[in-house]
Amino acid sequence: MFSSRLGCSSISFRHQPLPEALRTIGGLCFEEIDLGALPGVCDHVPYVLDAAAVEQVAAAVNNSGLRVRSVNGDVGDLNAVLDEHQRAQRAEHLDMLLELTAAVGAEALVLPCGALEHEPVRSLEEDIRTVAAELAEASHRAAAAGVELWCESLHFFRLCWNTERAQRLTEALEGTGVGVVMDFSHIVASGGDPVRFVETFADRITHVHLRDATAGNINLSIGNGEADFAAGLRALERLGYTGHFSLELETRDVTHDQRPAATRAAAEYISSLL
Template identity: 30%
Template sequence: MVDIAVQLYTLRSLDAPLPELLDRVGAAGYDGVEFAYRVRESPVEDVRAALDRNGLEAASAHVPIEALEDAPAKALEAEFDETVRFYDRLGVDTLVVPWLDAEHFESAAAVDAAAARLDDLAEALDAEGVRFAYHHHDQEFASVDDAPALERLIERTDDRVGLEVDAGWALVGGTDPAALIDRHADRITHVHAADADVDRGESVGLGEGDVDVDAVVASARSADAEWLVYEHDDPADPIESIERGAAALREALR
């Protein structure tokens, strides 16, 4: 069974404490949340209490790569350890690097270097009992040796590096997101159920853009994905957006 979550980046424009935002997520009918911005602004105990009262699970968390990369410098080692401990207190078992700049996908050597970094993180987190994944945007679909850079990245990384497919950004990058999920089903536990207007290269609400939402949901199910994560990068009305997103996903899952 696939559960639905919301990426909290969708609600970043709202001036409210995280526990209040979690109340709105629960009221919208989601099963979980994917943490991102502002997660450290409220006491962990208050966030856990909000998750519990709304019946929400911590599906995963987006964490900048700089907060995870280990290094000989004690400060960075301490940051890695603290990051792992912090998200463990929230009940998060999957950490996701949400972004690498386009320069990492401009050549075969650059992709291979990025793959090595991700492998190192996957190994370090695996030792802590934490799953690891990479979330792409559209820059990963730049052509490298006549194939999308993302394909080389997946080929060059260990199976412990999961792939969080973003349906909207995959389509903007020129790739069928359902086919991408099918092709790499063994790497996928989370799918971003996001829509996009390809001509404008912009995020839109589910069903308002060019993504075949039903096909994406079907492929996620076939891949035994655990979570469909709704995200809209810049909604005019964030609460309405997550409500409509939950309804669209529930309909697609029938």
């Protein structure tokens, strides 16, 4: 019914407990998900992530019959200055997220591009260098766990909030194996052009998030904003992208009762373009 390359993030149904969200997504005939593990955004994965929590979440996901493309996680502000204790806590949380990523059979763990703040902690150059170093180390640990490390390198609310900063971060990550996650909504909200983003990062894009947006607003259902999905998807195809896509519909223009129908409509529209 939908493209085999199109999945649905559990963040789309973050208002439901994980088992219910998985049933909803499966009931809409998706076969693949991204698993949301973002404290304060999606609580499908407990923030206090110990071995028991990993086992519990993995069991729920594996029993659902849905494939997992990626785990969308967070280990704190990657441009923050940490003391020894804080660094040990971050490493422990990262290892648990990587353990979960492997346990659900996901291809990669996704981490963000810095703190939820446009202003750097020190200087922009230093902060981007720090974020890149943290991601490179996480990529090394991910490889040891048998998974990949991807970064949503342009996130409208975070340090690297526009195409210029995303490009600087991506250049700093050259040779680290960290993939780039493209998100239509964050690009459009920042005043960017999805086609330009594809042309800039084509050989680094490993996954694509789909949601609509207008300038400054990322929380719109597909069709209610200004994102040119047809042009962006054509650019991805033209430049050889062979990866997958995920509807990450953390939208605020529909009620929860309307959300399944809106998700189905979005999936049908995007599938028609793929």
